[in-house]
Amino acid sequence: MSDRYGNFIQSPIGKKVAKNLGLPMPVALDRFESGQRLVRGSVLTGSAKGDDKRVREAVAHVLADLHAEVFVSDDAADTEALNEVGVDAKVITDEQQKFKVLVFDASNISNADELKQMYDFFHPVARRVEKSGRVIIIGRPPEDISDIDTALAQRSLEGFVKSVGKEFKRGITAQLIYVSEGDEKNLDSTLRFFTSARSAYVSGQVIRVSAGEALDVDWTQPLAGKTMLVTGASRGIGEAISRVLARDGAHVICLDVPQQQADLQRVAGEISGSTLTVDITADDAGQQIAEAAEKRGGLDAIIHNAGVTRDKTLANMDEKKWDMVININLASIAKLNRYLIEHKALNDDARVVCVSSISGIAGNLGQTNYATSKAGVIGLVHATAKQFQDTNRGMTINAVAPGFIETQMTEAIPFAIREAGRRMNSMSQGGLPIDVAETIAWLASPASGGLNGNIVRVCGQSLLGA
Numbered sequence: 001m002s003d004r005y006g007n008f009i010q011s012p013i014g015k016k017v018a019k020n021l022g023l024p025m026p027v028a029l030d031r032f033e034s035g036q037r038l039v040r041g042s043v044l045t046g047s048a049k050g051d052d053k054r055v056r057e058a059v060a061h062v063l064a065d066l067h068a069e070v071f072v073s074d075d076a077a078d079t080e081a082l083n084e085v086g087v088d089a090k091v092i093t094d095e096q097q098k099f100k101v102l103v104f105d106a107s108n109i110s111n112a113d114e115l116k117q118m119y120d121f122f123h124p125v126a127r128r129v130e131k132s133g134r135v136i137i138i139g140r141p142p143e144d145i146s147d148i149d150t151a152l153a154q155r156s157l158e159g160f161v162k163s164v165g166k167e168f169k170r171g172i173t174a175q176l177i178y179v180s181e182g183d184e185k186n187l188d189s190t191l192r193f194f195t196s197a198r199s200a201y202v203s204g205q206v207i208r209v210s211a212g213e214a215l216d217v218d219w220t221q222p223l224a225g226k227t228m229l230v231t232g233a234s235r236g237i238g239e240a241i242s243r244v245l246a247r248d249g250a251h252v253i254c255l256d257v258p259q260q261q262a263d264l265q266r267v268a269g270e271i272s273g274s275t276l277t278v279d280i281t282a283d284d285a286g287q288q289i290a291e292a293a294e295k296r297g298g299l300d301a302i303i304h305n306a307g308v309t310r311d312k313t314l315a316n317m318d319e320k321k322w323d324m325v326i327n328i329n330l331a332s333i334a335k336l337n338r339y340l341i342e343h344k345a346l347n348d349d350a351r352v353v354c355v356s357s358i359s360g361i362a363g364n365l366g367q368t369n370y371a372t373s374k375a376g377v378i379g380l381v382h383a384t385a386k387q388f389q390d391t392n393r394g395m396t397i398n399a400v401a402p403g404f405i406e407t408q409m410t411e412a413i414p415f416a417i418r419e420a421g422r423r424m425n426s427m428s429q430g431g432l433p434i435d436v437a438e439t440i441a442w443l444a445s446p447a448s449g450g451l452n453g454n455i456v457r458v459c460g461q462s463l464l465g466a
Helices: 004-009 012-021 054-067 076-084 113-125 148-169 184-195 236-247 259-269 285-294 319-342 367-389 413-422 433-444
Strands: 045-047 068-072 098-103 129-139 173-179 205-209 228-232 251-256 274-277 297-302 346-355 396-402 454-458
Touching: 045 054, 045 297, 054 098, 054 184, 068 076, 076 184, 076 433, 098 113, 098 184, 113 129, 113 346, 129 148, 129 184, 148 173, 148 297, 173 184, 184 205, 184 433, 228 319, 236 251, 236 259, 236 297, 236 346, 251 259, 259 274, 259 413, 274 285, 274 367, 285 297, 285 319, 297 319, 297 413, 319 346, 319 367, 346 367, 346 433, 367 396, 396 433
Parallel strands: 045 068, 045 098, 098 129, 129 173, 173 205, 228 251, 228 297, 251 274, 297 346, 346 396, 396 454
Antiparallel strands: none
């Protein structure tokens, strides 16, 4: 779907008109392309003073593997950590030096006064972040901390990150990663995702990295040898998910209703996947999926993407519209998960990823059925994450919550409402199906074992529910 306003703003006259009138000025976002370097520019890294070096060392290991040009402000401890893993870190000497990525380890901040260190790091370089740049802060989960001064300081990081995401503009994203003590090794996949162009439309998010088995992968094909099933795979976001998972090495079982068989076969054929035509609300849907999975040695991931909308205000909504949305978007996921877990159709270290929505977080006019179903998905993820922690099988479950994504569904929205949806976020534009797909591929990776129970908004930091 064409964003005519967004395209116009990219022209010289469009930029001038928007600037003079104070209109939103979306930029063309950098997105991942196979064969390109993960980090397309320089990295500036720093850390708060303190004795705990574990986060600093974990960041250094990731930067070493990314082969990026790395700078430090003037902290000897940061330089030492980087040098120990073979990174020739440079001290900033050019005050005009620009950066693609800023990474700050705030895990040692233990009171309100020490938050000044964050200001000292970011203030001098706030205008020197390149277009589509990345700002990443790493801290400790406040809920794990009993000391009041430390807990309030770590919780303060969230307000800082979300404000930066709204201030820096020009496609620059900002994220906060809370990592539990002792689980720093699990930062790898998350740092790679957020430093890269894969996370183009994800901003203002708070991610929790905790215990879990993060398996080693070949980062050029991180899903190689894995079998993953995507529901609603015949078009739109489901098609994009299937293509990205296949690009990263997975064999994808593409599932959709029989009415979509032609499109389903087209998608599966183009990615060398396989097809399964099933109504996920059918009583035997779990059995059919389990039988298809067994032929390929079980499922390494299932992506619950299938969903529908039947919008009406509650006063005008008939019972059929309510039941259809709840059954497809929510009840079917719970039923399928239960069957697949009980019948061991999910392999050890399997990844379950659900598609929720910002409507499930913020609600939406005329979508009581849809918002209820998508809020229920979040509840399902949180409850199942606790269950998975007790199984000792290494399985995880997370969800993405898309905002305004350019699809056939959003194309049908009336023009004025559609334009408002596009512009009411820090990127001033709608996202693309591939933005959702890239986020799901990160959560579905064998290397993401430390991610369990997260709800990640893919919304350009939408103002709704923020």
